Every structure is written in structure tokens, then in C-alpha cells.
Amino acid sequence: MASTEEIRTDLADIVNEVTGIPAADVQLEKSFTDDLDVDSLSMVEVVVAAEEKFDVRIPDDQVKNLKTVGDAVSYIEKAQAA
């Protein structure tokens, strides 16, 4: 099972690939929209890439609950454990 930090690092790489935001900026407390300026369509691209990378399913109606990087990491952790 991947650690929280490993998931954050991989997710940061995905955010970097989709948006060009430096991976180092993608920290747990950061808000995708307010701090990182990830718009709704980029968020979809991040989610689809994350589904593939972490082998989890993140339905549309869950995406709006993923406000911070930490929200996304803990969602992925729970989904992997399920």
C-alpha cells in the first residue's frame, strides 16, 4: 500500500503534467482552485489520470468534494483500501 506521501508525490506529478504547475507546490493543504488555479476542465484531466495511475474510480459527483490536494489523497487512500 502506497503511503500518503507517495500518493501526494504521484498526484503532484499528474497535476504538473496537466497544468504545468510545479510539482513542489502541490501540497496537502493547497486548494486546487484557489491556491493552484486548476480549472474545472483541468480537474477532470487530473482525475482521469489519477484513476489510471492509482487504479481507483473517482465518479463525477465525488470530484466536487475534492477541494484540496489532501482531500484527493485521502479519497485515493480510502478507495485503494476498499
Next chain:
Amino acid sequence: MSTAWTIPTGTHAAVLGLGVDRGKRVVPNSELVAAIDSSDEWIQQRSGIRERRWVGPDEDLVTMSLAASQAALAASSVEAAQIDAVIVATCTWTMQTPSLAAKLAYLLGTQAPAAFDISAACAGFCHAVGIANDMVRSGTARYVLVVGAELLSEMTSRTDRGTAFIFGDGAGAVVIGPSDVPGIGPVVWGSDGEQFDAIRQSVDWRDVLAEEEPTMPYIAMDGATVFRWAAYQMAKVAQETLDRTGIRVEEIDLFVPHQANMRIIDAMARAMKLPEHVRIARDIADQGNTSAASIPLALARMYADGEAKSGDLALLIAFGAGLSYAAQVVRVP
């Protein structure tokens, strides 16, 4: 047993000519931003749209359809009298009945052909091309006029941040007729009614009439849901279309997807791993999303820009409300 039935004999079919007409009024982002508290940069970042074409004072769905159809007939060297069927794909003809196709067939001076509209929203053009291909191949029609026409500015909310800047007005037409060699590949099409509400008319006409001050309904959309479906599911449909046609992605010259949003076009192209040499239609930047008209309009621009030439193989893929989709490979005229 009697064998008196006459079964027509079929042939190959191809697209013989293309004609388009764009709304004459150029509407830049700056004209729309105040009502949605937005900016030119915000709109371009989210959609790739710089400006869109809306109808001018003397234009409507009929004038645009007629102009596009006449241009397509001229380009095909087919006379109006030779047309056996007129199919119009539209979601903005505001008469429940009769069809725009019947009116258009009459105005063109055709000889009372079959004429009907189809409702498949942004996917309508490729649906109609698929139907026309089957009609010509089976022998039920020799020449079919296929038109995609939309007047979306009338059904656009000026204050809906998700859609106010998206849509445009225009029409595109093709003549489909017999050919010695296959010019239109098999259609791959389908629908996902579970996402019926993802793109929709905002209010049912019946409920519009119940309003105290009835206003025109508008096209509403759940942008993120549509983006996810279009960018990723449609890339798979595109691959399936190539597989069914029996060609590899390297063999296509043009990729002409429905012009919904530049971000969808880019994401699809990435997901499909399109080779460098394939030219990608990007008409949306200056035309907006014209639903059923977008593919012929986009193809016309590719000719005008020198990106398309006669004989090129084009992968067409259309998708939208329903959700519904249709795709095929065509050899462009």
C-alpha cells in the same frame, strides 16, 4: 410464391461536394464578458474561443441552410432536381412541425424529394451522413442532400457562465451520391441516455408556457461531465471507427471532430495519440460551437486554409446531447 417485389441494387457512396454559410455578425468575447463577470482571457483559456459568428439582421436558419445547400450543389455539379432526399440535422428549428427539410427542399427547387429533420443535437451531422450513405448504397436514393444547421445564439443564455460564450450560428451541407469506390466508411454510433440531462434544453416547452412571462429556453450543460465523456470516451469511439473502417490512424489526413471546445479537441487528440501529420480542425476559435453544423463548417475552413485537399481521408466524429455520438471516415471531395 410471388416474387413481385423490386429490390433496388446498391452502389458505393461518397461525399460529392460541400457548402457552408456562417452567421455574418462577428461577436468577440469582449461583447459577452460583462454579463457573466468574466474576461477574454478566461473564456479563451476554458474554450479556445476568441470570437463567434452569430446571425445578422437578415439571416436565420432558412437563409443559412439555403445558402449552404446551394453551395454544396454547385460544388457537386448536381442539380437540385436530381436530389432524392433532404435530411436536416438541427436542434434549433423552433417549429415542432413541419420540418426545416421540407421547406428547404421546396426553396431549392427540388422535385418533391423525401425530406425530414433528425434530432441528434451536436451528433446530428454524422448521423445524417451515416443514413445518407446507407440510402445511396441500398439504392433507395441516388443523391441525398445532408444539412447541419443551427441558430444557437437564440437559445443561448447571456448570463449562464457555463455556456454564454460557447455557441455560434451557421450551416453546412454536403451532397452524398453514388461512387465507383467507397467514399464513406461504416458509421460507429450510439447513445448514453443515463446522461440525458448532461446537455439539455433548460426548460420543457410545456413548462415555458406555464411561466408568467415566458422566455426562450436555452441550452444548458454540465461542462465537466461532458468534458470527461467527450475527451475520453470519444477517443475510444474514434479508434473503433478506424478499426471498423480497416485503416490505421497513420493513414488519415484530417481529424474533424465536433467543434465543442478546444480543450476537448486537444484532450481527444492526446488520448488518440494522433500522429504529427494529421491536421486537426480548430474552427471553433473564430466560429464558436455550432452543434450539428460544426463539422462541415470546420472542414470548409480546412480547405480555405490549405489544410485539406480533395481525396484526403478525414475522420469525422460528432457527439453531444443525448448523450449521443456518431463517427465515420470519409474521403473528402
